[in-house]
Amino acid sequence: xxxxxxxxxxxxxxxxxxxLNFDAEELIQRAEHVRKRRRALxxxxxxxxxxxxxxxxxxxxxxxxxGIDVGQAPVLTITASPSPSQQPATMEPPxxxxxxxxxxxxAGVRTVLSEVLTKQFVDVVPGAxxxxxxxxxxxxxxxxxxxxxIVRFVDGVGPSEAVVELNAPAQQVTRDQFxxxxxxxxxxxxxxxxxxxxxxxxxxxxxMMTYRVAHFRADGSVVEVSAYNYDPMTGVLRADVAVTTxxxxxxxxxxxxxxx
Amino acid sequence: MRKxxxxxxxxxxVSHAASLRRTAYLFCGDWHMAEDLMQASLLKLYQAWHxxxxxxxxxGYARKVLLRTWLDEKRRPWRRVEQRDGEVPxxxxxxxxxxxxxxxxxxxxxVHAGLLxxxxxxxxxxxxxxxxxxxxxxxxxxxxxxxxxxxxQTARGLVALRAxxxxxxxxxxxxx
Numbered sequence: 001x002x003x004x005x006x007x008x009x010x011x012x013x014x015x016x017x018x019x020l021n022f023d024a025e026e027l028i029q030r031a032e033h034v035r036k037r038r039r040a041l042x043x044x045x046x047x048x049x050x051x052x053x054x055x056x057x058x059x060x061x062x063x064x065x066x067g068i069d070v071g072q073a074p075v076l077t078i079t080a081s082p083s084p085s086q087q088p089a090t091m092e093p094p095x096x097x098x099x100x101x102x103x104x105x106x107a108g109v110r111t112v113l114s115e116v117l118t119k120q121f122v123d124v125v126p127g128a129x130x131x132x133x134x135x136x137x138x139x140x141x142x143x144x145x146x147x148x149x150i151v152r153f154v155d156g157v158g159p160s161e162a163v164v165e166l167n168a169p170a171q172q173v174t175r176d177q178f179x180x181x182x183x184x185x186x187x188x189x190x191x192x193x194x195x196x197x198x199x200x201x202x203x204x205x206x207x208m209m210t211y212r213v214a215h216f217r218a219d220g221s222v223v224e225v226s227a228y229n230y231d232p233m234t235g236v237l238r239a240d241v242a243v244t245t246x247x248x249x250x251x252x253x254x255x256x257x258x259x260x
Numbered sequence: 261m262r263k264x265x266x267x268x269x270x271x272x273x274v275s276h277a278a279s280l281r282r283t284a285y286l287f288c289g290d291w292h293m294a295e296d297l298m299q300a301s302l303l304k305l306y307q308a309w310h311x312x313x314x315x316x317x318x319x320g321y322a323r324k325v326l327l328r329t330w331l332d333e334k335r336r337p338w339r340r341v342e343q344r345d346g347e348v349p350x351x352x353x354x355x356x357x358x359x360x361x362x363x364x365x366x367x368x369x370x371v372h373a374g375l376l377x378x379x380x381x382x383x384x385x386x387x388x389x390x391x392x393x394x395x396x397x398x399x400x401x402x403x404x405x406x407x408x409x410x411x412x413q414t415a416r417g418l419v420a421l422r423a424x425x426x427x428x429x430x431x432x433x434x435x436x
Contacts, residue, residue, distance in 0.1 A: 001371075001421070001422050001425055003390060003418075005371070006371065006386070006390050006418075006421070007390045007391070007393075009370070009371025009372065009375075010286060010371060010372075010375075010386075010387065010390055010391040011391070012371070013285075013286060013371060013372035013375070014282045014285060014286070017281075017282065017285070017291070018291050020277060020278050020281060020295075022273075022274070022277040022278075024270045024273045024274050024277075025270075027273060027299065027302055027303065027306070028266065028269070028270065028306065030303060031302075031303050031306035031307065034303060034307070035307060
């Protein structure tokens with residue numbers, strides 16, 4: 001096929017051209033409508049941006065007060081109750097404002113405890129996979145004396161959590177405190193002078209249940225381990241408590257679970 | 261837009277609407293879509309009419325807009341999978357006219373059918389060069405590419421068109 005054939009073929013291809021009903025006025029009206037709509041969109045976008053910028057910049061303009069370093073500010077602390085042996089006359093009024101910073105657990109301790117907990121938990125609870133270990137900062141508590149680690153795990157049933165609380169001897173945790181909110185069984189004495197406390201926390205009319213085991217160690221420290229028959233994050237129930245009492249005992253008595 | 265500019269656009273649109281629609285038809289092979297392409301191109305042209313730098317060659321700019329509009333339209337997913345099942349427009353079928361020469365029927369049917377089998381950019385080059393009779397330089401401007409690319413695309417397009425026409429002819433012979 002030559003170029004001439006192609007030219008002729010192309011001219012012939014439009015031989016059946018339908019009549020053209022073209023209205024230039026209508027086209028111009030549509031074009032004006034499109035232009036106005038586009039201008040309106042641009043105006044709205046600019047106004048939105050300006051408004052957003054104003055809202056974001058105003059706090060910085062008006063808030064010219066010097067910043068407050070929370071870490072350096074006085075901390076509200078409550079001193080421990082005086083022991084009964086102390087004479088009332090010698091008691092000093094509790095100081096509400098204490099000019100000392102709270103002691104905190106060094107980051108290295110948390111890292112070591114995370115590694116220990118991850119390994120020990122999987123050893124003690126076969127089939128469980130530790131997803132995350134989080135440390136809760138309990139307000140009003142001296143973190144160097146009381147540390148709460150939350151072990152989030154998944155087993156064959158689903159996700160759940162176990163909570164490990166490490167209490168320093170200075171905390172002076174007693175059996176009465178441990179059993180205050182739970183029904184405790186008889187303590188089990190250990191050969192090393194320590195003893196174990198077992199508690200089951202239930203609520204009337206609610207299927208949720210918690211097993212708690214506390215190891216009152218000979219050095220005065222207390223390790224508490226709790227497990228649930230539900231997922232504390234979602235509230236989804238499971239048939240039984242995710243960690244058995246024996247497994248809780250193994251965790252609570254693990255000598256590696258300490259930070260002192 | 262000022263009245264004088266609007267009047268200039270109106271005159272341009274009226275005088276070029278038909279030719280733009282024909283070119284669009286050779287691009288896409290459908291008169292309805294060709295009309296849509298022509299209208300969309302003129303709408304875009306209206307928005308840019310106040311720019312006077314290309315006013316001396318408004319036809320070339322309009323072809324460029326038309327080509328871009330068609331290529332953009334082809335890229336849309338629903339165009340790729342569109343199946344037309346509407347009524348056939350009530351237009352006289354010139355192929356049924358016994359007075360028409362067999363050569364013209366061959367040309368219209370085979371060349372256009374073959375052209376629709378050529379890749380889009382090569383098809384555009386063939387239409388602009390052999391239907392619009394544009395020189396290579398103007399085709400390059402409309403396509404937004406170099407003249408060398410226009411030449412190579414033309415050569416490839418012609419090869420593809422000949423192959424498509426031969427294939428259609430073989431099919432026609434087998435069918436008959």
